[in-house]
Amino acid sequence: MSGSNPWDAEWEVSEVLAKHLVYSQFPQLSQESVRLFGHGWDNTVYLVGDRYVFRFPRRSIAVPLLETEGKLLPMLADRITIPYSKPLFYGAGTSEYPPPFLGYDYLPGTYPIGLTDGQRLSSARTLAKFLKELHAFPVLTARENGAPSDHRNLTDLASRKEKMVRHLADLKGYIRGEDYRLISDYLQQLTTDRVEPKEVFLHGDLHFKNMLVDEKGRISGIIDWGDINIGHPACDLNVAYSFLPPAARTSFFQVYGGIDGETKLLARLIAVFIPMMILHQAVTDRDEAIADEAINNIRRALAD
Structure with a gap:
């Protein structure tokens, strides 16, 4: 594996430091326990008591995104129907x-790992x-409150393909030959270099580690909004391919609406x-459960 990864931290947040930051700035929480909940590419996450989750940026690139998130997420309360992470404490x-x-x-809730096709169809x-x-959230409002525009240049398929080829080479010794x-x-077979840009307000990082399901496997929450931005709807619509099996996509697009070939x-x-x-x-983390779910996401995406 390569020596430099996009999830390498610039700031490490220990449990001792997390407790100090939370307790000193929010004394009303000083009697609550603080324990590590996990980390993503951009943030370290601590559970405070059994009611709150605190996200601490691990990389400088995450800071302006977190600030934008703090402004925009409260505006979604009356607009979307799935529970989502609403900021309550601004440290x-x-x-x-x-x-x-x-x-x-x-x-x-829990990550949607190992669900049946029927459970996925139900969501x-x-x-x-x-x-x-x-x-449908107003793009102008999002932009006025700091949402960046396609900050990862996702419509450049040629560049994305190059990165995928490199990652695949790194993974060769760790996945099955057929995968x-x-x-x-x-x-x-991917020969398209670029698609035409489109602009909608996006979650921006929608995948199974940012989705929660209940005990029956139904979608119950959307978390980690640190990549909210304005860009191509395909960025979020990826879940119609990675999360949903082929048989569920017709039902999905009956509700969402049809999409053109480039978006697909x-x-x-x-x-x-x-x-x-x-x-x-x-x-890298030797997390077999996450690795298995990730490869299953890829298999579903390429199933038809």
């Missing part, structure tokens, strides 16, 4: 830890309605790209 940077941080209501229309509502060939064949092409590409990145990190 300020200190000499020990320079960036700001946010605290939210804790959303119960198709709910997920489609959520994205239809989210993508390697499946991804390799897909990338070889880009959505499927992202449905392979994001799980590849998650798989790369899971292999």
Whole structure:
């Protein structure tokens, strides 16, 4: 594996530091326990008591995104129908830890790992309605409150393909031969270099580690909004391919609305790209459950 990864932290937040930051800035929480909940590429997450989750940026790139999130997420309360992370506590940077941080209501649920096709189908229309509502949020309002525009240049398929080829080479010794060939064949057949830009308000990082399900496997929450931006709807619509099996997509698009060929092409590409990145990190972290779900996401995305 390569020595520099996009999830390498610039700021490490220990439990001792997290407690100090939370207790000193929010004394009303000083009797609550603070324990590590996990981390993503951009943030370290701590559970405070059993009611709140605090996210601390791990990388400088996450800071302006967190600040934008703090402004925009409260505006979604009356617009979307799936529970989501609403900021309640706005923490300020200190000499020990320079960036700001946010605290939210804790959303119960688990990652959608190992669900049956039937369980996934049961959430198709709910997920489609959520994205239809989210993508209808006024772009001008989002922009006025700091949402960046396609800050990852997702419509450049040629550049994205190059990154995927490199990651696939890194993964060759860690995945089954048939999975390697499946991804390799897909990338070889991908000849479109770019799609036309479109602008809607996006979650921006929608994948199984940012989704929660209840005990029956139904979608119950959307978390980690640190990549909200204005860009191509395919960025979020990737879940129609990575999360949903082929049989559920008709139901999804009946609610969301039809999409054109370029949107479908880009959505499927992202449905392979994001799980590849998650798989790369899971292999590094030796997290077999996440690695297995990531490769299953890719298989679903390329199933038809």
